[in-house]
Structure formats: C-alpha cells, structure tokens
Amino acid sequence: MREVFQQELREVQDRLVEIAELVAISIDKATRAFNESDVSLAEEVIAEDPRIDQATVALDELAITILARQQPVARDLRIVVSALRISASLERMGDLSTHISQLARYRFPDKVVPKSLRSTFAEMGALDVEIANKLTSLLRSEDVQLAEEIRNEDDKVDALHLSVFDKVLGEKWKGEAVDTVDATLASRYHERFADHAVAIAKMVQYLATGDWDQSAA
C-alpha cells in the first residue's frame, strides 16, 4: 500500500511539473505576443489554455482519488492537499497569461503599450517567464533555494508594477485613455502571475522544510 502511495504521489508531482511547463510556455508566448504585437502567437496562447484547464481538472481528480483510496495522514495528507492548491494557482496563472494575450489581440496591429512603457513591460515579462521556469524546476527538484529566488524576482515585478503607475500618473504621460487602461490591466496581470508563483513556492518550501508560513494559505 505504502509503495503504491509513493508511486501515486510521484504521479501527482510529475503532473504538476507538466502543468507548470505548459504555464511556462504560455507566459513565454503571451509576453512575446504582448511585446511584439504578434497576434498569431496571442491566438496560440488563447487556444492552448483549455489544455491547462483540463490538466488541472484531471490532476484534481487524481488527488481526490488518492485521498479516497490511500487515506493519507500527516505530511502525506498535506502533500495531497497542497497539490490541489498548487493546481488551482497554476490554472489561474494560465488564465492571466491568456488575459495578457487578449490585450495583444485586441490592440493588433498596434502595440499595446506606448514606447515609454515598453522596456518596463519587456522586463516584467522576462521576469514572469523566469519565475515560471524556476517554478517548474522547483516543483521537479524541491530545491528550496529556487523558492527564495522566485520571491526575490516577485519583489522586482512588484517594483516594476508600481513604476508603471508612476509613469502613467506622471507629468510626461501623453497616453490616451485606452493606453492608460491597457497599461493598468497588463501590469496587474503580470503582477498577479508572479504572486501565484510565490504562493506555490511557499507551499513547496513548507512541504520540503516543514516551515509553514501561514500567509501562503
């Protein structure tokens, strides 16, 4: 029974890694679509999001089946419950990536953000992609050093998010209302994407070390 359980836990972990990989591909394409006004890339992201949704639903069903059959307790139980939470955050990250792509598609053939903000969004996008890749590695390796790195990168995303508002509300801003709306939403999506990664990283860190930070709940 114990051995079956360990196998099933590995299956859960493998599937979480697979979903995280899909999310990493999604955000990579979404931020390129956004920064380069590549509408066909944006449409790919939108078309592929249901795959992430389906994979998370299937993972949730597997986790519930494991709870029913193996009736885990203590740390084993917390691993399975955490898998359900991680799955929910990954699903949401896919949605945010889709929202970023939708902005690129709506605005095509124009770019979503005016010149003065492009380097900021390029940086935010690159950080989101790096965070997603590190999250995949973290889920695979449980190397808690990566959780620390994700937190640091999230701090950078937060600072860039605030700097978007500084620019939009500054005297030099010449954007129209549509530019202001798009910059606000896009910045929020990039920032929430990183937040979800931090929440997942905290859960993995907790599972690996037993050091529970309740704010990750």
Place this chain on the structure above:
Amino acid sequence: MREVFQQELREVQDRLVEIAELVAISIDKATRAFNESDVSLAEEVIAEDPRIDQATVALDELAITILARQQPVARDLRIVVSALRISASLERMGDLSTHISQLARYRFPDKVVPKSLRSTFAEMGALDVEIANKLTSLLRSEDVQLAEEIRNEDDKVDALHLSVFDKVLGEKWKGEAVDTVDATLASRYHERFADHAVAIAKMVQYLATGDWDQSAA
C-alpha cells in the same frame, strides 16, 4: 464515527457561513467607503481583513484534521475538498474588498471616480453586496435557486464592467489618467469579487445536485 463526522461537517459548514458573513460585511463597508469617500469605513475594512484570513486558515486546518481522522470517501470527501476551495475563494473576496477600500483611502478626500461613473459603481457595488448576502444564504441553506440568482447577478456585474470601459474609452470621457487607472482597477476588483462568488455557487450546486460543471473547478 459517522455521527461525529456529520457533526464535524456541520461545523465546517457553520464556519464557512461565518466567513461568508464577514465577507458580506466587508464588501458592504468597502463599497460604501468607495462610493461615499468614507475613509474611516475604508480603514475598518482594511483592519478587519486579517480576521477573514485567520478564519480561513483555521477552517482549512479543521478540514485537514477531518480528512486525517475521518478518512471520508465519495460525496463526503468531495464536501471536505470543496470546503477548502470555498475557503480559498472567500479569502480572495476579502482581499478584493480590501483593494476597493484602499482605492477609497488613497484618493481621500476626493471621490475615487468622476461623476459620470458614480451611478455605474453604485450599481456594481450594490450587486456585489447582494451577491455576498445570497452567497451566505446559499452556504447556509444549500438552496440552489440562490446559485442561479448569483449567476444572473454576476452577468449584470460583467455588463457593468464592460460599460465602464465603454465610458472610459468614449469621446465624452474627460477624466485624467488617475481617474482612468482607478476606474479600471475598481471595476476589475468588483468583477472578480462576483466571479469568486459564482465559482463557490457552482461548487455548492454540484454538491447539492451532483451535477458537476467542470468550469467551476
């Protein structure tokens, strides 16, 4: 054992109702703070949010204890797993209510939105409050008619959310960039609040009827 389990499930349900009540109070105060520029009300919401967070953490711990001790299967197991998901959405609704209050506080003594949008936000706020109250009743009574009503009200919130963009991007819009940013964020927060209520309503409906709509996952 079975009787203990039923008692524990009632305890889970009672706590979810209590948290939903806190969220309903929070969004009622937040939308009044927002629409009437009432900074002390805004500060109340912000100060009380940790209570919602703590209540959801405690509920999660109870749910995990029940999983470990009672080892439920089938429908009972799904009830406990759904409680964890509902708890996560309620916690997030409290956050969104806090974000709405923060906008009111930042902008005080000014109102957050210009005159042309006030009736729209008054309507969105009233709908969010009604949705939160119905959600509390739904969690208490499992009357699935309420789930249907929440969905209909969410459709109205979505329509109002789109109408905010129509106004902000319309020719008559005279708002400054700060008004545009605030209207965009505020509208998004109101809309997400209602989305979470719909996700919870779908879960309750599923548990009550066995009719699973996977998009609620």
